[in-house]
Amino acid sequence: MSKVQLREVAFARSGDKGNTSNVGVIPYNEDDYEWLKRELTVEKVAGLYGELVKGEIRRYEFDGIKSLNFVMEEALSGGVSRSLNLDAHGKSMGNLILRLEIER
Template identity: 50%
Template sequence: MKIPLSRIAHARSGDKGDTSNIGVIAFDPRHYPVLAREVTSKRVKQFFGEMVKGQVERYELPNLGALNFLLHDALGGGGTLSLRIDAQGKTLGAALLRLEIEVSESELAS
């Protein structure tokens, strides 16, 4: 079944220059394999569409049940150059939690 990522994970996002980082963390570490399978760099890049001009990199932190995404060229120039209200990407983590992921009932119950 399809669920929003917010059912099983929380997130925090910030900036490094024109790159936004989003940490996505499973509430229950047993759901980490679902995160790792469903929330790929490609899906994150697709999800944000024109907002992310560059590549999306993904790093894995199984010890924290978490993934770290780097969204390059995603903050309108970043730092002081950016003309956006959210020049630091503080709200992008909350946006990503609306991503729909595919999960089986047994995975969700585990």
């Protein structure tokens, strides 16, 4: 088995709602979706984000559109109106997940 960075096989979109960040991951090729479901676990995502996410991480599977969505609680230092973070909307969270290496 070899490892690939997620960015080689998928793209990501991220957003915010209060202190919650969500990151959607969509494979370039629909045939990679089942493989991503196996490899891109909540545990791997939690390990990647580490202390950036202080709350629960949940994964939602959207089989119809072949995408995964990770919802991360307490991830934006209070949210847009309360945070002094440079990235209060959590847009960089999508770029960070694409650095994750997964087994191919």
